[in-house]
Amino acid sequence: xxEPRSGRRPLPRRAVLAAAAVGLSTALTSTLSACSTASGSxxxxxxxxxxxxxxxxxxxxTEQAVRLFEKEHPGVTVRTSSGDFGAxxxxxxxxxxxxxxxxxxxxxxxxxxxxxxxxxLMPLDDVMKDKTIRTSEMSRDFLRTGTYKxxxxxxxxxxxxxxxxxxxxxYKKAGIPAPQPSWTWQDWEKANKGIAALGLKSPDGxxxxxxxxxxxxEDVFETWLRSRGGKLYASQTELGFTEDDLTAFWTFCDxxxxxxxxxxxxxxxxxxxxxxSPIGRGLAAADFTWDAPFPGYPVLLGDSVHFxxxxxxxxxxxxxxxPSMLIGIGAHSEHPKEAAQLVDFxxxxxxxxxxxxxxxxxxPNRKIAARVAKTLKGPEREIYEYAQTMERxxxxxxxxAPPRGDVAVxxxxxxxxxxxxxxxxxxxxxxxxxIDEANRELRS
Amino acid sequence: MSTVSTRAPARPAPATxxxxxxxxxxxxxxxxxxxxxFLTPWMIGALVLTLxxxxxxxxxxFTDYNLFDPPHWVGLxxxxxxxxxxxxxxxxxxxTMLYVVVAVPLKLGLALAVATLLKNLDRGRAFYRSAFxxxxxxxxxxxxxxxxxxxxxxxxxxxxxxxxxxxxAGGWVGxxxxxxxxxxxxxxxxxxxxxxxFLAGLxxxxxxxxxxxxxxxxxxxxxxxxxxxxxLSPVVFFNLVLEIINSFQVFxxxxxxxxxxxxxxxxxxxxxxxxxxxxxxxxxxxxxxxxAWMLLIAxxxxxxxxxxxxxxWVFYADEEGR
Numbered sequence: 129x130x131e132p133r134s135g136r137r138p139l140p141r142r143a144v145l146a147a148a149a150v151g152l153s154t155a156l157t158s159t160l161s162a163c164s165t166a167s168g169s170x171x172x173x174x175x176x177x178x179x180x181x182x183x184x185x186x187x188x189x190t191e192q193a194v195r196l197f198e199k200e201h202p203g204v205t206v207r208t209s210s211g212d213f214g215a216x217x218x219x220x221x222x223x224x225x226x227x228x229x230x231x232x233x234x235x236x237x238x239x240x241x242x243x244x245x246x247x248x249l250m251p252l253d254d255v256m257k258d259k260t261i262r263t264s265e266m267s268r269d270f271l272r273t274g275t276y277k278x279x280x281x282x283x284x285x286x287x288x289x290x291x292x293x294x295x296x297x298x299y300k301k302a303g304i305p306a307p308q309p310s311w312t313w314q315d316w317e318k319a320n321k322g323i324a325a326l327g328l329k330s331p332d333g334x335x336x337x338x339x340x341x342x343x344x345x346e347d348v349f350e351t352w353l354r355s356r357g358g359k360l361y362a363s364q365t366e367l368g369f370t371e372d373d374l375t376a377f378w379t380f381c382d383x384x385x386x387x388x389x390x391x392x393x394x395x396x397x398x399x400x401x402x403x404x405s406p407i408g409r410g411l412a413a414a415d416f417t418w419d420a421p422f423p424g425y426p427v428l429l430g431d432s433v434h435f436x437x438x439x440x441x442x443x444x445x446x447x448x449x450x451p452s453m454l455i456g457i458g459a460h461s462e463h464p465k466e467a468a469q470l471v472d473f474x475x476x477x478x479x480x481x482x483x484x485x486x487x488x489x490x491x492p493n494r495k496i497a498a499r500v501a502k503t504l505k506g507p508e509r510e511i512y513e514y515a516q517t518m519e520r521x522x523x524x525x526x527x528x529a530p531p532r533g534d535v536a537v538x539x540x541x542x543x544x545x546x547x548x549x550x551x552x553x554x555x556x557x558x559x560x561x562x563i564d565e566a567n568r569e570l571r572s
Numbered sequence: 573m574s575t576v577s578t579r580a581p582a583r584p585a586p587a588t589x590x591x592x593x594x595x596x597x598x599x600x601x602x603x604x605x606x607x608x609x610f611l612t613p614w615m616i617g618a619l620v621l622t623l624x625x626x627x628x629x630x631x632x633x634f635t636d637y638n639l640f641d642p643p644h645w646v647g648l649x650x651x652x653x654x655x656x657x658x659x660x661x662x663x664x665x666x667x668t669m670l671y672v673v674v675a676v677p678l679k680l681g682l683a684l685a686v687a688t689l690l691k692n693l694d695r696g697r698a699f700y701r702s703a704f705x706x707x708x709x710x711x712x713x714x715x716x717x718x719x720x721x722x723x724x725x726x727x728x729x730x731x732x733x734x735x736x737x738x739x740x741a742g743g744w745v746g747x748x749x750x751x752x753x754x755x756x757x758x759x760x761x762x763x764x765x766x767x768x769x770f771l772a773g774l775x776x777x778x779x780x781x782x783x784x785x786x787x788x789x790x791x792x793x794x795x796x797x798x799x800x801x802x803x804l805s806p807v808v809f810f811n812l813v814l815e816i817i818n819s820f821q822v823f824x825x826x827x828x829x830x831x832x833x834x835x836x837x838x839x840x841x842x843x844x845x846x847x848x849x850x851x852x853x854x855x856x857x858x859x860x861x862x863x864a865w866m867l868l869i870a871x872x873x874x875x876x877x878x879x880x881x882x883x884x885w886v887f888y889a890d891e892e893g894r
Contacts, residue, residue, distance in 0.1 A: 218853075221855065222639075225640065243640070245640065246639070393836075394743065535853065535854065539853065542833075542835075
């Protein structure tokens with residue numbers, strides 16, 4: 129999941145309003161420019177709709193890129209709309225159901241199968257073959273993340289990876305070495321216990337713990353599972369793990385929480401941004417998160433917070449490069465050619481690369497990524513270098529896009545682990561319930 | 573309401589005796605057409621916005637419609653699945669029942685108590701009446717639910733006050749044992765609407781009855797039990813039916829307080845919220861439609877039972893002589 133609950137970059141109210149304002153103003157300006165271009169342009173007036181989610185910074189940058197596209201393609205007007213993640217997904221689902229999918233839409237990894245399977249997305253294989261959309265600078269493995277049943281339906285817009293934001297000062301105090309790409313889940317357990325043993329107190333007087341509780345986070349489970357050679361899904365209709373796997377994972381997290389080594393249940397439940405995460409509230413020393421939201425951590429907590437790899441099983445890394453978000457074309461678009469041109473422009477134009485920079489994580493186009501990387505400093509430089517390190521360390525290829533039931537499985541995952549945390553179910557009972565529910569979701 | 577207002581214009585004007593019957597009937601029919609013209613917007617609305625969607629919903633409840641693919645007929649599968657194979661369905665039923673059983677009596681009890689106090693108040697009655705009624709006007713809005721969430725959140729006002737007196741409950745919103753009571757409190761706080769109805773009912777009771785009872789030496793409590801309660805029973809019944817139907821459909825406060833997720837651990841996953849989750853988050857519109865029909869059947873059944881039992885405890889003054 130590109131912008132996970134536990135690590136999504138904090139989205140202040142102001143940002144939402146600003147984004148809304150930008151959206152509104154562009155809606156107005158694009159209508160106006162539509163009038164002006166209609167009179168003097170050569171090609172007939174084509175209007176594309178393009179929608180995405182994100183914060184105000186991303187909105188401003190995207191607008192700039194879109195204006196540049198309009199300038200280069202006289203007669204084409206791009207109407208944009210954006211919202212915050214949760215609202216966006218629901219709006220898009222309703223639009224798609226009514227056949228009103230935007231011409232170009234930013235998509236979540238979890239939406240690809242549902243939308244492609246439901247016939248809401250245009251297959252991109254032809255426009256890729258005739259080079260309307262160029263993919264030569266992108267990794268073949270990585271492109272696979274936008275495929276469904278062998279066809280390409282979406283293209284990644286950014287490359288993200290899971291990681292571990294931790295407070296190096298606390299680690300030093302507890303005598304724990306900085307996490308290396310080969311550190312193990314046992315090392316992680318020892319580190320958490322060591323930090324809890326320091327006897328530090330949080331601002332509200334409660335014991336300070338080692339990390340957030342990743343038990344309810346499907347991404348953390350996937351990392352753990354992959355580090356043991358497993359995978360979340362065996363196919364579009366089958367889970368790739370067993371009740372025993374999940375029971376083992378939840379028993380592990382549950383035990384650490386009971387022992388006071390990781391965050392308490394009530395703090396895990398209310399964590400939904402950097403500020404409300406245990407590390408953000410001064411309750412823990414670390415947080416499982418993603419690279420894109422990481423720069424928010426040092427801003428909030430100071431320079432001793434660094435970005436480290438997630439733990440491994442005997443040195444095998446479970447992390448993988450995942451699309452932070454993808455882009456696709458609506459199946460019923462009236463202007464598929466122009467839509468494809470816009471997608472290509474956003475992904476491959478060097479000037480757009482400069483404008484968008486890392487606002488959607490590392491650009492998938494290698495040349496653009498390398499060019500933009502030269503300008504990075506501080507935490508952004510750190511996550512770029514982290515990605516390089518992980519690439520050198522060696523990661524397994526990413527899976528294809530998750531099945532259409534995954535949205536429901538992911539929320540079930542959080543909920544069932546909450547039942548474990550509050551003692552309403554044992555890890556095994558919860559695991560059985562999750563698997564039953566997942567099987568129902570995947571079957572239908 | 574609507575039936576009354578729609579019938580009124582359709583009622584034929586009294587025909588005079590001079591016209592023969594057939595002509596009269598034609599005249600009546602002629603005079604009726606403007607009524608139907610004026611009714612058209614309402615009829616279109618009822619048809620397009622109520623009857624057709626209901627029929628579609630009934631159809632969808634027998635399909636596996638997921639918003640993207642055309643619906644497939646699956647017969648009773650949605651119904652059998654929810655009744656036999658979905659532990660969350662029954663948990664949501666349980667949560668909703670708990671809520672109805674706790675919130676409705678509390679709300680009506682408070683409404684009756686305050687109405688009784690206000691009835692005997694001479695000065696400032698209008699002020700108190702509006703003050704207590706205000707939450708009913710405001711309470712259904714998103715913003716109040718958000719305020720409520722902030723009050724009961726970890727580090728919010730309520731946990732702060734409780735902490736200061738030595739009760740460390742943390743945030744109620746994040747505690748599965750307490751989260752449902754945050755919603756209960758929000759509902760009970762909106763007791764103003766039934767209170768106003770109770771107040772009207774109380775004022776209908778003849779003061780003579782109280783005077784007579786006082787002469788016989790009945791105290792305040794005795795008067796309340798022997799006069800107020802029986803005389804008020806039709807109003808109690810009305811409020812009870814209304815509140816129970818409303819409570820089964822509680823949605824907004826639960827949606828806002830749990831951030832739309834019914835958490836933690838499904839503790840605020842009310843029936844309607846689960847229905848919404850199935851339909852809009854998990855894209856199982858067929859299942860959600862089936863759940864909606866089950867809710868309709870359940871509410872109809874409970875209302876029927878209430879009406880049946882009401883014969884033994886609701887007392888209508890005009891039935892006295894029968």
